Amino acid sequence: MTKTINIGMLGCGFMGRTHSNAYSQVNHFFELEHRPVLKACYGREQDLEVLKKFQKMWGYESIETDWQKMIARDDIDLIDVVAPNFLHHDMVIAAANAGKMIVCEKPLAMSMAEAEAMVAAVEKAGVANMVMFNYRRVPAISLFKQLVDEGRVGKAFHYRATYNQDYTINQKVPAGGAALWRLDAKVAGSGVTGDLLAHSIDTAEWINGPIQKVVAHTEIFIKERMHAETGKMEPITIDDACMFLAVFANGSIGTFESTRYARGRKNFSSMELNGENGAVYFNLEEPEYLQFFRYADPDTGKKIEDHLTGWQRILVTNGEHPYMDKYWVPGTTIGYEHTFINAIADFFRGFEGGPKYKPDFRAAMRTQKVCDAVIRSAKEGTWVGIES
Numbered sequence: 001m002t003k004t005i006n007i008g009m010l011g012c013g014f015m016g017r018t019h020s021n022a023y024s025q026v027n028h029f030f031e032l033e034h035r036p037v038l039k040a041c042y043g044r045e046q047d048l049e050v051l052k053k054f055q056k057m058w059g060y061e062s063i064e065t066d067w068q069k070m071i072a073r074d075d076i077d078l079i080d081v082v083a084p085n086f087l088h089h090d091m092v093i094a095a096a097n098a099g100k101m102i103v104c105e106k107p108l109a110m111s112m113a114e115a116e117a118m119v120a121a122v123e124k125a126g127v128a129n130m131v132m133f134n135y136r137r138v139p140a141i142s143l144f145k146q147l148v149d150e151g152r153v154g155k156a157f158h159y160r161a162t163y164n165q166d167y168t169i170n171q172k173v174p175a176g177g178a179a180l181w182r183l184d185a186k187v188a189g190s191g192v193t194g195d196l197l198a199h200s201i202d203t204a205e206w207i208n209g210p211i212q213k214v215v216a217h218t219e220i221f222i223k224e225r226m227h228a229e230t231g232k233m234e235p236i237t238i239d240d241a242c243m244f245l246a247v248f249a250n251g252s253i254g255t256f257e258s259t260r261y262a263r264g265r266k267n268f269s270s271m272e273l274n275g276e277n278g279a280v281y282f283n284l285e286e287p288e289y290l291q292f293f294r295y296a297d298p299d300t301g302k303k304i305e306d307h308l309t310g311w312q313r314i315l316v317t318n319g320e321h322p323y324m325d326k327y328w329v330p331g332t333t334i335g336y337e338h339t340f341i342n343a344i345a346d347f348f349r350g351f352e353g354g355p356k357y358k359p360d361f362r363a364a365m366r367t368q369k370v371c372d373a374v375i376r377s378a379k380e381g382t383w384v385g386i387e388s
């Protein structure tokens with residue numbers, strides 16, 4: 001018999017919507033022992049109208065304007081943290097102490113010190129926990145990892161990641177407030193490093209193994225902006241752009257680039273790995289495709305390059321491809337929202353006897369460690385080592 005899990009959603013913005021959709025859809029596509037129920041959603045008193053609209057559109061049974069009250073409720077089983085970054089730590093610690101399962105958005109925390117306390121709290125409480133690095137669950141990115149694990153790339157030489165957007169180029173874009181808290185260091189922690197590169201780092205380490213050291217440069221292109229809440233011009237201290245070099249434990253080297261000033265780029269996340277036997281490339285603007293260049297047989301190492309050699313553009317919609325047997329028929333695509341459905345399904349399966357969900361808080365702390373090292377390197381202008 002299906003058991004219910006009552007969801008308490010802490011936030012009602014962009015990620016509130018993607019997570020609510022995932023809970024609403026997951027049992028339509030995955031056979032699970034549990035069924036999530038959208039029990040209650042939280043928003044600030046000042047966002048009451050937005051909260052009520054959110055409740056109506058997603059079908060939540062009740063609302064809360066005090067997140068501590070939500071966590072204290074006996075009828076909530078799982079707390080989902082989709083609030084700005086500075087709240088993750090306090091919300092997670094309170095939820096763990098109350099014995100709730102926890103889903104937390106990335107970046108896990110504002111710093112390693114916060115992340116360590118959060119990991120300690122969930123592990124002490126023994127509650128199921130996960131961090132929503134949803135891009136691992138794009139079928140083409142899962143296939144990327146599969147090809148690497150099958151040895152089709154072989155010895156890795158180069159990893160190249162970009163995560164570029166263009167929405168802060170105008171000086172008139174304010175900082176802070178409900179919409180642009182990402183530009184306020186007190187609320188976001190860091191700029192593109194925690195917001196965008198955290199995704200690239202999570203995927204890179206998942207696919208290509210741990211990063212051992214980094215050297216970074218960050219830039220703030222617009223030094224002052226009007227703060228949306230105070231109405232005053234205030235200095236900008238988050239990184240508008242960040243580029244770093246990385247050395248991986250497997251001997252390969254990587255470049256990572258992220259900015260919100262790449263005119264024309266809206267959510268351009270790409271990754272390429274070049275190895276001895278082959279190469280793989282993905283970009284999120286064409287999420288249903290994976291590109292693969294095959295040079296040598298993974299088992300024999302024998303060259304198979306011939307007159308048909310060239311990049312293959314694989315339409316990742318077949319039943320043999322990761323997650324795709326759960327959806328429609330070959331040739332029909334799925335979208336951004338399905339990456340969250342896949343993640344929630346994997347999380348539930350993790351405590352229903354399936355493989356434990358990754359990244360949980362402890363695994364996601366690695367990304368926090370690399371992000372902290374990147375920011376430190378940019379400040380100090382030197383290479384920074386990252387312990388395993």
Ligand SMILES: NC(=O)c1ccc[n+]([C@@H]2O[C@H](COP(=O)([O-])OP(=O)(O)OC[C@H]3O[C@@H](n4cnc5c(N)ncnc54)[C@H](O)[C@@H]3O)[C@@H](O)[C@H]2O)c1
Nearest residue numbers: 011012013014015016047082083084085105106107132178
């Ligand atoms: N996995 C992903 O791809 C992805 C994408 C976007 C955002 N995120 C993460 O999700 C989290 C939420 O981001 P979002 O894009 O949904 O943000 P958002 O601004 O769309 O929504 C944030 C929610 O928090 C509320 N809020 C804002 N300031 C608050 C405050 N000071 N106190 C209490 N509540 C406040 C807002 O009213 C809103 O309900 C962030 O940690 C972000 O990094 C992850």
